[in-house]
Amino acid sequence: MERRLQQLFFALSLFALVLILAAGWQANTPSWKTYQRSFLQIEAQGEPNAVTKAAVLATPPEIHQVLLSGLQRVDRCTTCHLGVEDPTMKNAPEPFRYHAGLGPHVPSRFGCTICHGGQGLATDKEGAHGNVAFWPNPLLSRDYIRASCGRCHKEGEVPGVPELTEGRHLFETQGCRGCHKLDGVGGSIGPDLTGEGANRRSPDWLERHFLAPNAVSTGSAMPNFHFTKEQARDLTYYMLSLTNEEMGSYFSSVRLIPSPEYGRQLFVEKDCLACHAVGGAGAKTAPDLLGVTKRHSIEWLDEQLVNPELVYPGSSMPEYDLEANARKALVAYMATATPEDVQLVLSRKTRTMTPEDVAIEAGKQDFARFGCVGCHGTELQGGVANPNAQGGEVPSLLHVSDDYTKDEVIAIIRNGRVPPMDNAAGPAPPLYMPAWKHVLSDEDINRIADYLWSKQEKNKDAW
Amino acid sequence: MNLIREIWQSIVRRDPLSTDKGKSELVFLNVWLHIHPAKVKKENLKFRHTFYLGFITFFLFLILLTTGIALMVYYRPYPPQAYQDMKDLQYVVFMGPFLRNMHRWAAHGMVICVFLHMCRVFYTGSYKKPRQFNWVIGVLLLLLTLGLSFTGYLLPWDQLAYWAITVGTNIGSYAPLVGGQVRELLLGGHSVGEGALLRFYVLHVAVLPSLMILLTIVHFWRVRKDGGLSRPVWKLKGKKEELVTIGAPAQTAALQAAAASKDKTYGLMEVVSGKPIFETVTPEEEEDTVFSYPYAFVREAVVLMATVTTIMTISLFLNAPLEELANPAKTPNPAKAPWYFLGLQELVSHSAFLGGVVAPALMVLLLLAIPYLDRNPSRNLADRKLILWLFTIFVVANLALIVVGTFFRGPGWALVPPWVHVVGGTE
Numbered sequence: 001m002e003r004r005l006q007q008l009f010f011a012l013s014l015f016a017l018v019l020i021l022a023a024g025w026q027a028n029t030p031s032w033k034t035y036q037r038s039f040l041q042i043e044a045q046g047e048p049n050a051v052t053k054a055a056v057l058a059t060p061p062e063i064h065q066v067l068l069s070g071l072q073r074v075d076r077c078t079t080c081h082l083g084v085e086d087p088t089m090k091n092a093p094e095p096f097r098y099h100a101g102l103g104p105h106v107p108s109r110f111g112c113t114i115c116h117g118g119q120g121l122a123t124d125k126e127g128a129h130g131n132v133a134f135w136p137n138p139l140l141s142r143d144y145i146r147a148s149c150g151r152c153h154k155e156g157e158v159p160g161v162p163e164l165t166e167g168r169h170l171f172e173t174q175g176c177r178g179c180h181k182l183d184g185v186g187g188s189i190g191p192d193l194t195g196e197g198a199n200r201r202s203p204d205w206l207e208r209h210f211l212a213p214n215a216v217s218t219g220s221a222m223p224n225f226h227f228t229k230e231q232a233r234d235l236t237y238y239m240l241s242l243t244n245e246e247m248g249s250y251f252s253s254v255r256l257i258p259s260p261e262y263g264r265q266l267f268v269e270k271d272c273l274a275c276h277a278v279g280g281a282g283a284k285t286a287p288d289l290l291g292v293t294k295r296h297s298i299e300w301l302d303e304q305l306v307n308p309e310l311v312y313p314g315s316s317m318p319e320y321d322l323e324a325n326a327r328k329a330l331v332a333y334m335a336t337a338t339p340e341d342v343q344l345v346l347s348r349k350t351r352t353m354t355p356e357d358v359a360i361e362a363g364k365q366d367f368a369r370f371g372c373v374g375c376h377g378t379e380l381q382g383g384v385a386n387p388n389a390q391g392g393e394v395p396s397l398l399h400v401s402d403d404y405t406k407d408e409v410i411a412i413i414r415n416g417r418v419p420p421m422d423n424a425a426g427p428a429p430p431l432y433m434p435a436w437k438h439v440l441s442d443e444d445i446n447r448i449a450d451y452l453w454s455k456q457e458k459n460k461d462a463w
Numbered sequence: 464m465n466l467i468r469e470i471w472q473s474i475v476r477r478d479p480l481s482t483d484k485g486k487s488e489l490v491f492l493n494v495w496l497h498i499h500p501a502k503v504k505k506e507n508l509k510f511r512h513t514f515y516l517g518f519i520t521f522f523l524f525l526i527l528l529t530t531g532i533a534l535m536v537y538y539r540p541y542p543p544q545a546y547q548d549m550k551d552l553q554y555v556v557f558m559g560p561f562l563r564n565m566h567r568w569a570a571h572g573m574v575i576c577v578f579l580h581m582c583r584v585f586y587t588g589s590y591k592k593p594r595q596f597n598w599v600i601g602v603l604l605l606l607l608t609l610g611l612s613f614t615g616y617l618l619p620w621d622q623l624a625y626w627a628i629t630v631g632t633n634i635g636s637y638a639p640l641v642g643g644q645v646r647e648l649l650l651g652g653h654s655v656g657e658g659a660l661l662r663f664y665v666l667h668v669a670v671l672p673s674l675m676i677l678l679t680i681v682h683f684w685r686v687r688k689d690g691g692l693s694r695p696v697w698k699l700k701g702k703k704e705e706l707v708t709i710g711a712p713a714q715t716a717a718l719q720a721a722a723a724s725k726d727k728t729y730g731l732m733e734v735v736s737g738k739p740i741f742e743t744v745t746p747e748e749e750e751d752t753v754f755s756y757p758y759a760f761v762r763e764a765v766v767l768m769a770t771v772t773t774i775m776t777i778s779l780f781l782n783a784p785l786e787e788l789a790n791p792a793k794t795p796n797p798a799k800a801p802w803y804f805l806g807l808q809e810l811v812s813h814s815a816f817l818g819g820v821v822a823p824a825l826m827v828l829l830l831l832a833i834p835y836l837d838r839n840p841s842r843n844l845a846d847r848k849l850i851l852w853l854f855t856i857f858v859v860a861n862l863a864l865i866v867v868g869t870f871f872r873g874p875g876w877a878l879v880p881p882w883v884h885v886v887g888g889t890e
Contacts, residue, residue, distance in 0.1 A: 002757060002758065002761060005761045005762060005765055006757075006761055008765050009761060009764045009765045009768060012765065012768035012769055012771075012772055013768055015768075015772050016768060016771055016772050016775060019772060019775040019776060019779060020775070022779060023558055023561040023775070023778070023779055024558060026561070026779070027557050027558040027559075027560075027561065028557075063555055072543055072544075072547070074547070076554070076555070119550075121547065121550040121551065121554055122550070122553075122554050123554040123555060124554070127554070133786075134621070134622075134785065134786040134787045135787065136787055
């Protein structure tokens with residue numbers, strides 16, 4: 001018995017040793033090491049002599065990672081995707097192929113997952129590509145990858161991604177904010193969309209959802225907006241670009257694309273034509289800007305925009321405190337600016353808006369943005385069917401001033417209203433006016449009332 | 464050569480192990496081994512008497528200490544780095560997954576073994592006089608084990624951890640008057656967050672393990688001082704186990720004043736004990752004892768290696784779960800407490816106050832009080848029918864509730880059998 005027990009003890013100890021060795025072997029043979037060996041083989045092929053070949057092949061395996069500490073991201077993708085920044089790997093097989101067309105977005109600075117999704121921390125294929133349980137962001141498919149541009153480029157147009165601009169425009173004009181919150185503004189009937197792009201929802205799901213909300217999410221209160229296929233895709237792009245992460249401010253220098261279009265926008269906004277002219281069109285106080293990019297270097301112009309007095313002592317040009325890409329955009333616009341274009345800018349400028357016009361315009365935008373148009377119509381015509389409500393439909397707002405004072409209308413918008421019923425014994429009408437005081441500020445509500453009243457007066461004249 | 468022998472002899476002072484004196488000295492000249500008696504009763508070494516559950520629990524604790532310290536090297540107790548560290552363990556730390564798996568499975572194993580150990584001690588009646596207080600210490604060790612497991616559950620900072628601890632601490636807040644405050648003290652706030660993670664970490668790596676080690680020492684010490692392991696019930700054969708302990712005045716005869724002898728000095732031992740403190744040893748029982756070396760030690764060594772290899776084998780093939788990063792805005796449905804608290808959660812789902820406060824408080828108090836409530840001195844199974852039934856019902860009810868809570872509860876805590884798949888439960 002005692003002898004047996006001693007033998008058992010030694011056998012078990014031996015087994016424990018075997019287990020430790022097995023665990024060590026398991027830990028020492030990860031798939032990424034195999035990938036690195038194959039990559040070294042490819043690299044060694046290009047070496048001219050045996051000595052350098054051997055040196056390349058002797059490179060010890062190691063984890064490559066890009067630390068994006070501001071984003072709490074660690075991307076280890078380049079542990080296997082070893083050739084992404086090496087143009088000589090243009091024709092190499094995946095996962096070693098060179099990533100062409102990245103422009104300034106080099107992986108060693110930006111990582112990979114901010115565009116591609118996936119699990120940057122992982123070092124095996126399944127885990128890294130994110131198609132595993134409990135990872136909310138699998139790799140984005142090729143069809144939708146451009147949506148990721150919107151994660152950083154939140155302002156202005158993104159060249160090559162019209163879907164984003166269009167999606168953003170649809171979001172703000174179709175009344176999405178009436179039900180959905182985005183960055184703290186909007187209703188609470190639907191889910192908050194602030195981090196929608198980081199949720200585990202496939203692009204396919206989103207797209208089908210926009211085409212027919214009830215088909216993918218049973219019982220959803222979201223109405224069918226009868227979007228076209230293109231519109232559904234635009235909105236999907238926009239949704240995918242919404243993340244909680246402060247990507248834009250992390251890469252603050254790339255928030256804006258230094259495109260000439262954005263430069264033109266700034267040129268108008270900052271009213272450069274108050275002093276400058278382009279080819280004679282504009283004011284004569286400051287130098288004519290036609291061909292200015294040929295007379296001076298880009299660095300010189302950039303410096304001029306940062307600190308005019310340093311370049312031209314005594315210059316009366318103010319410091320505009322523009323960020324680097326805004327300055328680049330302005331310079332890019334100046335290189336393309338023509339007198340004809342500037343004439344166009346000048347002609348628009350003469351039509352100035354009064355503060356009242358601005359308020360009415362803002363009210364009109366709120367009316368669209370927060371979904372009022374959904375029931376009351378884009379032209380205030382009403383007419384959406386509402387069984388058992390008085391008149392059987394949502395009322396037109398073109399004659400509100402006949403029945404209500406402005407304050408009464410403001411109160412109705414603030415507190416909501418249940419429409420009076422045709423048949424008191426019948427079922428309640430499905431549509432009703434919700435209370436907006438928790439969604440809209442008083443200022444917004446006043447503007448909407450202003451907008452309604454601006455429409456009333458015109459109508460009265462026609463009456 | 465002489466120097467080597469001198470060094471060896473300065474370390475090991477005992478006689479050769481071939482002699483009985485050497486075997487005894489191996490035990491009592493060694494600080495680690497002297498918690499054992501030099502000789503043990505043969506029948507106490509029998510596997511089917513104790514199943515070595517106490518040892519297994521202790522060895523699991525040793526595994527947890529070593530793997531836990533190794534894990535501390537890679538862990539930062541603040542969100543969301545804590546979760547990132549889990550991923551690093553999984554993907555880049557050498558043998559990281561193995562380390563974490565061992566810690567996780569040993570922890571679950573310890574909860575199970577400590578419970579089984581309690582059942583064994585109960586069914587053999589080993590909590591009876593003079594071992595009452597060691598039972599109380601044992602119950603405290605059970606609570607500490609649960610506390611360690613519970614605090615460790617939060618540390619990976621994933622959805623599983625976050626919501627299990629949210630649910631678990633909510634159960635605690637049903638206690639009247641102090642419940643809310645205790646929860647706030649534990650969490651360092653009103654909800655599970657940074658403060659909670661740091662507090663749980665401190666409890667998990669410093670406070671609770673220290674208490675555990677202290678009470679384990681007391682527990683082992685008392686096993687010795689209360690007369691060693693209890694004799695197997697089948698050895699009792701109707702005769703009452705007679706025990707004499709220090710501090711039990713009713714059973715100690717007045718010390719005989721020994722006549723002072725000129726050629727004998729009296730040590731402290733002879734002053735404190737008139738009679739041996741162990742179970743009374745008759746000459747024929749003396750025949751039944753063997754030296755701890757090698758009989759007890761080889762068995763303990765086998766159990767140690769069996770425990771280690773079992774945990775290692777499981778850890779090689781079964782990965783510890785890690786879900787998504789903790790997200791306070793996204794409640795899984797149903798959110799479940801750690802499995803050993805699911806019985807409690809099941810009770811809470813029926814009545815928050817009765818199930819969350821009264822039932823667990825009564826359970827703990829009754830467990831602590833068992834040796835003092837059970838006045839029946841007999842350890843024979845036949846004499847203890849009522850209390851055996853009561854305890855069995857307690858054990859089965861606990862297990863049944865845990866099983867129901869784990870496998871039969873779906874979204875909204877609705878009764879869903881495990882073979883029915885619920886679609887879209889989390890949306």
